[in-house]
Every structure is written in C-alpha cells, then in structure tokens.
Amino acid sequence: KCSMLEVNWVTFAGTASSADLGGRQLYHPCSSLVRLRNMSSDVVASFLPDGASEVQYTKDKADFRNYADSKLQDRVSRTYEVQHTQMTYTYAQEKLKHFTTHGINMEMTIWEACEMLNAIVDESDPDVDTPQIHHLLQTAEAIRRAYPGEEWDWFHLTGLIHDLGKLLALPQVGLPQWAVVGDTFPVGCKFVEENVFSEFFAANPDNSDPRYNTVNGVYEPGCGLDKVTMSWGHDEYMYQVCLRNKATLPVQALYMI
DSSP states (O other), X not given: OOTTSXXXXXXXXXXXXXXXXXXXXXXXXXXXEEOGGGSOHHHHHHTSGGGOXXXXXXXXXXXXXXXXXXXXXXXXXXXXXXXXXXXXXXXXXXHHHHHHHHTTSOOOOHHHHHHHGGGOOOXXXXXXXXXXXXXXXXXXXXXXXXXXXXXXXXXXHHHHHTTGGGGGGSTTTOOOGGGTSSOOOBOSSOOOTTSTTGGGXXXXXXXXXTTTSSSSTTSOTTOOGGGSOBOOSHHHHHHHHHHHTTBOSOHHHHHHO
C-alpha cells in the first residue's frame, strides 16, 4: 500500500479489537507506519506548493498566528464565532461519547488518511490557505530540520499525524468545520480571555449557566488535565484514536496532538 515510499517500518499502534471501540475501528488498526525520515524526496516535493523540494519560510515567526488582521481574517473570525457560540460542555461530551463508541465507520492506512486531507482547507487557520496535506508535510519537515536525530523520529511522526483528526470535516463524516478545527479549550468551566476570539463566548449558553461559568465549574480543584473535558474537534479526536489504539508514541506526543 506504500509502494511510493522507501519502506523502513516503525511501530505506530497495536491492534485494537472491535470490542474496544464499540464494534468499529476509528482508523484501520495499523501495526506499522513508514518512517518519515525515509520518505522519498520526490513524494514530499509533490505535495509542497510549487514543487518546492523543502520547506520554504516566507514570513517572520512574529507574523504567524495573527488573529487580528490577517488576510484571512473574515473567514477565521466567522469560524471562531460559530464555534465559541455553540461549543458547550454537553455538545463536547456527546461527541466524545459518539466517536469513541462508533468511530467514523471508515478504515484506511495512515498515508491514505494523509492523502484524504487534500480535500480540506482549515477555515480557522490565519496562516494556511492550502490543503491540509501540505501542512502535515511542512510541519514534519520543519520538526525534522530542527531535531534531525533518529532519537527524535517519534517527534517527526507526531508532526505528520497531528492534524489527521480533521478528517471529521470530510463530507462522508459530516461534521461542520466549527466542530472540527480551531484551538482547543476546556469546557465545563469558565471561559478565559486567553482563548483566541474570547469575546464570542459571551453568546455561549454555558457562559450564563452557573454549573459551568465558575473558575472550576464541574471539576474538583487540582483534579488534573486528564479529568477535564476539552472542546470537541480534530485534536481531541486524534488523541482518542492514538489512546484507544494503544499507540506506542510517548506521552509527550499524545499531549502535542
């Protein structure tokens, strides 16, 4: 299935039984994945804009993550407005239960999943207006450039797969982009100003619900991040895919995702 790649296998995930995932797989339970560092340069170049052979940096670091006046401001702002208005604790809990029980009823290899992201442009991203497969490869290549040693191969791999959860926005899955993309934040407690476009939380029903609008909300103080429900989206979904398929990535990688 990966004949286009120079094959050198590395364990990614253990096999998950149907019982573990409520009768379906979230992804095909791959037992191996092509090591990113041995990916053919021709393959990488074919997915980079203008056939570039390596990642091209076209602006300063300070210009990234501009949520004030980027060239994509209207699109990004609209996406966050809908998300921050509708992403409630109840919604996040319902989607977590649904997708960890039923999955997305699709099976694919990791590389096939990467290729499917050709159909998705992230409407919440102020920096990227190209299909997400470009973003995956650019991220992995940038990490490999900064951390080139083989001991960091798990980091390179994490860069490649970190946004695969955006498959939830495919028509065959059916979630709107506001429920898939964007930054992740806790729900079930007070929304904080550090979130991007925090002003849009004013119209969220949880913002006026005394169960959820205090500092700790439904949580015990000091309970730990693993007890906190996060906003539903691609990050939480991909984290659950790795967790429930017993991925052998280190815990640092799971928190990056």
